[in-house]
Amino acid sequence: MTTYAIEAEGLVKRFKETEALAGVDLGARRGSVLGLLGPNGAGKTTAVRIFATLLRPDGGSARVAGHDVVREAGVVRAMVGLTGQYAAVDENLTGTENLLLIGRLLGLPRPEARARAAELLERFQLADAAGRATKTYSGGMRRRLDLAASLVGRPSILFLDEPTTGLDPHSRGELWDLLRGLVADGATALLTTQYLNEADVLADDIVVIDKGRVIAEGTPDQLKSQVGGQVLELRPVRADDLARVHALVAEAAGPQTQIEGETITAPVKDPQLMPAVVRTLDREGIAVGELALRRSSLDEVFLALTGHRAEPGGPEGDGDTDGGDGDGGGEADGDGGRGAAVRDGEGEWEKAVSRS
Numbered sequence: 001m002t003t004y005a006i007e008a009e010g011l012v013k014r015f016k017e018t019e020a021l022a023g024v025d026l027g028a029r030r031g032s033v034l035g036l037l038g039p040n041g042a043g044k045t046t047a048v049r050i051f052a053t054l055l056r057p058d059g060g061s062a063r064v065a066g067h068d069v070v071r072e073a074g075v076v077r078a079m080v081g082l083t084g085q086y087a088a089v090d091e092n093l094t095g096t097e098n099l100l101l102i103g104r105l106l107g108l109p110r111p112e113a114r115a116r117a118a119e120l121l122e123r124f125q126l127a128d129a130a131g132r133a134t135k136t137y138s139g140g141m142r143r144r145l146d147l148a149a150s151l152v153g154r155p156s157i158l159f160l161d162e163p164t165t166g167l168d169p170h171s172r173g174e175l176w177d178l179l180r181g182l183v184a185d186g187a188t189a190l191l192t193t194q195y196l197n198e199a200d201v202l203a204d205d206i207v208v209i210d211k212g213r214v215i216a217e218g219t220p221d222q223l224k225s226q227v228g229g230q231v232l233e234l235r236p237v238r239a240d241d242l243a244r245v246h247a248l249v250a251e252a253a254g255p256q257t258q259i260e261g262e263t264i265t266a267p268v269k270d271p272q273l274m275p276a277v278v279r280t281l282d283r284e285g286i287a288v289g290e291l292a293l294r295r296s297s298l299d300e301v302f303l304a305l306t307g308h309r310a311e312p313g314g315p316e317g318d319g320d321t322d323g324g325d326g327d328g329g330g331e332a333d334g335d336g337g338r339g340a341a342v343r344d345g346e347g348e349w350e351k352a353v354s355r356s
Helices: 044-051 073-077 095-105 110-123 139-150 169-184 196-202 220-228 239-253 273-284 298-306 318-322 330-334 338-344 346-352
Strands: 004-015 018-029 033-037 059-064 080-083 157-161 188-192 205-210 213-218 230-236 258-260 263-268 288-295
Touching: 004 044, 004 188, 018 033, 018 044, 018 059, 018 188, 018 205, 018 213, 033 044, 033 196, 044 059, 044 157, 044 188, 080 139, 095 110, 095 139, 110 139, 139 169, 169 188, 169 196, 188 196, 196 298, 205 220, 205 298, 213 220, 213 298, 220 298, 230 239, 230 273, 239 258, 239 263, 239 273, 263 273, 273 288
Parallel strands: 033 188, 033 205, 080 157, 157 188
Antiparallel strands: 004 018, 004 059, 205 213, 230 263, 230 288, 258 263
């Protein structure tokens, strides 16, 4: 049995003149979280959609649990769950009805579908709201219900395409705890996110792609060590000294020295940088309120690799760049098929579920 639950070799996808994926290699180890990072339009959602059998690659290969996503698409679909950037739940149905509908569309007998819905609602702390229409749910509750819906069929592999977009920090933390629990139970997850602290907390391994190509990979700590190293962080006592201190530190540390609010940060390539800066500021009579050395954050690694910071909170953007294939773009379909099933399955719901 292969070590990897999710694999890609030389994965290529084109949309007219745009090469969304240009030979991507990656692997997610079984029972782990692989963080797939990159700027908007880098190809993350396209990769997820190929793994979830929603798109066919133009070159290379992709396998899920050892099964080819093109030749064995039906087998793959039976093994995976997908949570996209937007909650794909029917707002006019209750929490129970949403999960029951998914269960019936998956072919579960009514008693089993109802039992599975109750089990998931309890696990995701939604049992008290099970009988309410989901249009009354908060954003965090909808995202939990959406994740629960992707688990009705007991998938062993999850694709999470920016699952916490738009959530407040508390709701995001709750979803993190749920994801940790799923992986602890043996699931494998491929996670795309623009919240780099999310990848830092959840991902066992990280692949960074830009313009459809892998530009870095490793554990979060490996990327920080290889790309970022240490960072000097200081804050002058007087805000009026900020620009002057920035100039002095930049002279010693180089042009990557930045002002962030009332703090100045600079990459440390020479261990003598910190004592040199201290001597310079003392000589200039500038008082410092805070001075510290710390490891680079994943956000700083991302900046070094791609040339700009991540943009949390917005849509991933592959749909604008990658979505010229006439199928509606990346994000709309990326919720994947499950949202479409809810919308298209209303007749089936009336016939097979409402009497449950």
